[in-house]
Amino acid sequence: MNLYLIRHGESEGNRLGKIQGWHNFPLSDLGKRQALQLGDFFKHIHLDHIYSSDLTRAYDTAIAIGSYKDQTVHKWEKVREVNLGPLQGLTRKEIYEQFPQAKEKSILTSGLEGTESVEELTKRCAYIVDQLKRAHHKDDVAIVSHGGFISIFLMYLMLGENWGEVHRPFQIGNTSVTHIEWTESWKPLFHYVNRDHHLTTEAIASQKMGLL
Known part of the structure; x- marks a missing residue:
């Protein structure tokens, strides 16, 4: 299976410097442009299925991919951002x-109190891997999710239940793509992480300045 993990485009929450979690911010104008650039990037990449977090900023980003591929986007609440409560x-x-x-x-x-625990996140990651194994072990799958959750999921793939004990080094930019491949042994191979060369100079400069 080839899995493409994708962060949503810049949201209004990103633009305002807010920590979003499960709050449902829409894409900003820049985020909408990024989503179109992302869709164009996937135009020539084979996908069997497209999944998305059910939060608007992710779903609208996924719709941009689906429109270029003429494919349906399926909402999957399990790939939402981390619940950050208060x-x-x-x-x-x-x-x-x-x-x-x-x-x-x-x-x-x-x-x-009120935030999603490491134990809850571990169960969520394990469930996602299990479902992918069951349903898509020979497919090419895209999942549009969120920066925090993607970085945690990558740690889980490498370290299993011990992921929370180790520093999380990943930077996941808006509309960045991470490509992971599983062979029959189900040992993940990381082709690349946080690739964003599809973005314009304007968008990349904003990310490097910490504005996204």
Whole structure:
């Protein structure tokens, strides 16, 4: 199986510097342009199935791919962003002011009450892998998801249940593509991570400046 993990285009939450989690922000104008560039990138890449987080910023990005491929996009709530509970909708500055303990850990795995736990995220990752194995072991599949969850899923693929004990090094930019291949042994091969060469100079410059 070939799996393409894709982060959504820039959202209004990204543009405003807000931590989004499960909050449902739409794509920004730049994000809509990025989604079209992403769709064009996939025009000549074979896909059997396209899945997306059910949050608007991801689904609308996936629709852009589907329109170039003339394929249906299937919503899959299991590939949503991490549920960040009380941190959602706040800027990093606001989070650190209101929840100083979040400085000690990653915002994604802070352990604060109301946020998704490492154990819950591990179960979610395991479920996704199991479902992909059962349904798509010989397919080419695209999943449009979110930066935080993609980075965690990559850690899970490498380290299994111990992923939360190790520093997470991945940067996942807007509409970046990560290509993973599984052979019959189901040992993942990482072809590339965070590829965004399909974006315009404007979009790449914004990402490097931390605006996305």
